Amino acid sequence: MTEPSSSYSLPSKKRQRSPDDNEHSLDRGRICLSLDDNLTFNDTMIALQLMRTQFPKLDKVLAQPFILQSQLYSSVKDRTQVDRDLESFKKDKVLRIFKLSSGQDDHAIMFMDDYLKQVSFAIKRSGGKDQDGSEVFEWFERYVVPSKLDVSITQLELCSLLSQGGDVTDKHITLLMNAGLLTRQLIDPNIYWFSIPRIGPILKGLSQGRNEILSLLNRRKYKEMPLSSLENTKLRLSPLDTRFLLRDLIGSGHIKTVQTPTGLLARVSRD
Numbered sequence: 473m474t475e476p477s478s479s480y481s482l483p484s485k486k487r488q489r490s491p492d493d494n495e496h497s498l499d500r501g502r503i504c505l506s507l508d509d510n511l512t513f514n515d516t517m518i519a520l521q522l523m524r525t526q527f528p529k530l531d532k533v534l535a536q537p538f539i540l541q542s543q544l545y546s547s548v549k550d551r552t553q554v555d556r557d558l559e560s561f562k563k564d565k566v567l568r569i570f571k572l573s574s575g576q577d578d579h580a581i582m583f584m585d586d587y588l589k590q591v592s593f594a595i596k597r598s599g600g601k602d603q604d605g606s607e608v609f610e611w612f613e614r615y616v617v618p619s620k621l622d623v624s625i626t627q628l629e630l631c632s633l634l635s636q637g638g639d640v641t642d643k644h645i646t647l648l649m650n651a652g653l654l655t656r657q658l659i660d661p662n663i664y665w666f667s668i669p670r671i672g673p674i675l676k677g678l679s680q681g682r683n684e685i686l687s688l689l690n691r692r693k694y695k696e697m698p699l700s701s702l703e704n705t706k707l708r709l710s711p712l713d714t715r716f717l718l719r720d721l722i723g724s725g726h727i728k729t730v731q732t733p734t735g736l737l738a739r740v741s742r743d
Contacts, residue, residue, distance in 0.1 A: 507699055507700075507703050507715055507718060507719070507736070512546075512547055512548065512549055513547055513548055514548070514549070515548075516544070516548050516553065516554050516557035516558070516561075517557070517561075519544055519547040519548050520539055520544065520567075520581065520583075522547075523539045523543055523544070523547065523719070524537045524539060524583065524586075525537075526713070526715065526716065527539075527716070528674075528711070528712050528713040528716050530673065530674065530677070530711050530712075532673075533670070533671075533673050533674060534593060534670065535590070535668065535670060535671050535674060536582060536586035536587065536589050536590045536668075537582070537583075537586060538570075538580040538581060538582040538586070538668060538671075539580070539581045539582075540578065540579070540580055540581070540719075540720050540723070541558075541569070541578075541579040541580070541581060541723075542577075542578070542719075542720045542721075542723035542724040543716070543719035543720050543723050544558075544581065544723065545723035545724075546719045546720070546722035546723030547719060547723070558581070562621050563621065565584050565618060565621070566583065566584060567581055567582060567583050567584055567587075568581075568582055568584060568587050568621065568666070569581055569623055570582065570623060570665070570666055570667060570668055571623040571624070571665050572675060573655075573675065574675040574678050574679055575679075577724070579623070580668060580671075582668060587617075587668075588613070588617075590668060590669060591612075591613060591617070591653060591669075593669070594651045594652050594653060594669035594670065595609045595651060597651070597669075597670070598647070598650055598651035598652075603647070604643070605641070605643045605644050605647050606647065607637065607638060607644075608634060608637075608640075608644035608645075608647050608648060609647070609648075609651070610637065611633075611634045611636070611637030611638065611644075612634065612648060612653060614636075614637065615633045615634060615636045615637060616630065616633045616634060619633055620633065620666075622666075623665060623666060624657065624663050624664060624665050624666065625654075625663070625664050625666065626662055626663055626664075627645075627662045627663070627664065628662075630645070630654075630664060631645075649664075651669060652667055652668075652669030652670055653666070653667060653669060654666060654667060655667045673711075674712070677710040677711050677712040678710070678712060678717070678720070680709040680710040681707055681709070681710030681712045681714075681716075681717040682717060682720070682721060682726070683709070684707050684708065684709045684710060685702070685705075685707070685714070685717055685718065685721060685727075686721070686726060686727075686740065688702075688705065689702075689727070689738065689739070689740045690740060694739070695739060695740040696730075696737050696738060696739035696740070697737070697738060698734070698735055698736070698737060698738070699718070699729060699735065699736040699737065699738045700735055700736075702714070702718065702738050703715055703718060718738070722738075725741055726740070726741055727739065727740060727741060728741050
């Protein structure tokens with residue numbers, strides 16, 4: 473069984489489940505990728521692992537896979553169970569949750585192993601650990617990431633945790649922001665969001681793709697079409713996979729599915 477590469481330890485009775493864990497015998501080669509046949513699951517971790525493998529790969533965008541919380545809601549019937557599972561996985565440091573700038577309720581879920589890879593890559597792209605003040609990156613990875621699991625952190629909390637490594641200055645905070653690891657909240661400048669570096673092109677494609685799919689459905693007479701046909705539609709305005717966008721739109725309530733004798737029908741929600 474593949475063990476997570478994360479350095480964080482858990483009590484012996486609980487073990488982290490990494491993205492590549494085969495605990496549930498997830499045979500990716502045998503899973504049908506069609507949404508029509510494979511839209512919902514009974515297990516949150518199975519859904520997370522599957523959607524991680526389906527994360528779109530874009531040219532010149534080096535982002536580790538993440539799952540939108542809305543996509544997870546479309547894939548697991550019991551939303552209350554999803555929320556409980558996410559809270560448990562977060563506390564066990566199996567994953568992290570991020571507030572995204574693409575929409576008021578948009579949240580991304582990233583496995584901790586993938587997040588640590590993203591952090592390392594962001595540090596290298598920002599100038600590495602040879603620049604003045606770069607010791608803050610080690611402090612961030614060692615003291616902040618494992619201690620603060622929420623989507624945001626106050627400036628007081630951030631400085632307190634970083635100070636376990638040394639004297640914190642404004643330059644240190646600036647380096648973290650320039651690397652894309654933190655963004656300042658606009659409403660309250662004393663609060664920072666944890667962020668996923670360099671996912672701007674993906675968020676742009678998400679917004680454009682949502683609008684294009686909804687526009688396509690709204691032009692239909694009954695604002696509906698077979699899910700399988702919609703899934704195979706080639707988008708003009710977004711580089712993202714249509715399946716990625718459909719899971720999001722279904723989970724966020726913009727599209728609902730209706731079972732018919734010939735398969736699932738995707739329909740614009742009117743409520």
